[in-house]
Amino acid sequence: MNTPSLSLPGLRVLMADAGQRRSPAIRLELIRLRCQLVDVIDLGAQPDALPAALERLAPDLVLIDCEQPALPLLEQLGESLQAQPRAVLLFAEQMTPDQMRSALTAGISLPQLAGLALQRLGPLLQLTLARFEHDQALQRDLRHTQTQLAERKLVERARGILMREQGLDEEAAFQRLRQLAMTGGQTLASVAARLIDADQLLRAR
Template identity: 80%
Template sequence: MTTPLFPLPGLRVLLADAGQRRSPVIRLELIRLRCQLVDVIDLVAEPDALPAALERLTPELLLIDCDQPSPALLNQLADALQRQPRPVLLVAEQMSPEQMRAALAAGVSTLQLAGLQPQRLGALLQLALARFEHDQSLQRDLRQTQTQLAERKLVERARGILMREQGLDEEAAFQRLRQIAMDSGQTLAAVATRLIEADQLLRPR
């Protein structure tokens, strides 16, 4: 038997009940899975309780059980996940394609339509965790690519300054930047930034 990539025992789960009243059944299944149910919030009685509960309880996964998610709920969710991303499993009885797109845009990891079969909860939690990790990996790769592109532009700009001010060709200017970075123990981007800032200060206005 293979070990799950995302083990469920001890997983801190917050359940947001938006009127389906399945929390006792979900609670029992979470106990069977050895997850930790940190709280159950009633979004019918307290429709604005979700952001504060997420901040106070810091669950590792949010499970929302509803008939269909309201725009207000999705807006709250998007704001909360912007501050602190986490996996979200949304169980809904019905959703239009527009609502599905809005839920995914808000940060929902996994959608389960037409109710919840308790015996499938473990698989759905695993799926939500896996999709969240995948999305976070893509975001990290995107940020790294954007950072590398920005740094490359800085180096190109600094190289142009050296070519203009010291009469160097492209390769010699790059090697000069590289040598300064090595001698000072800084990155190429840091040296390039300092050179650009100095050039802006010294350039006649």
């Protein structure tokens, strides 16, 4: 998914109304902000409709307006956001500490307590997008770090195999891996993984 711009014109918004019945006023404000309201889900009549709507409509931002967020809704939303991350702005008149923790765990970008003030909607939408972009950047950095660590471990294991099997020292084993990678046009991690797999097959016989 492409990360949405912080610019509001053209922003595709999916709204979920959980009994507050403010969607007409919100629609007018979104029109004024030049956003695009792709749909309004009535969570009172269709409590399980939000995940399917997220998948079908692929909005840039989800706006949830409720009295108090139900834990089943937050759990549903968390599963959907794990598969397809989205910026989510949640308005609630009240939230318990457990509901607040569940909202953050679910991946809601901005839980906003004390309800919806329409004159603040524009800045809150931008803040939600900025928080979402920040969280996604942190996740990308974490995945990159984890990948680098996993690849380093593969290279260390492969170097150990070469040292054991060919009597090489650490530097010579590493240079051997680099040579294999350059010759085959592969990464060090790929060559290391193949070497480890081959060693495991040979040792299993």
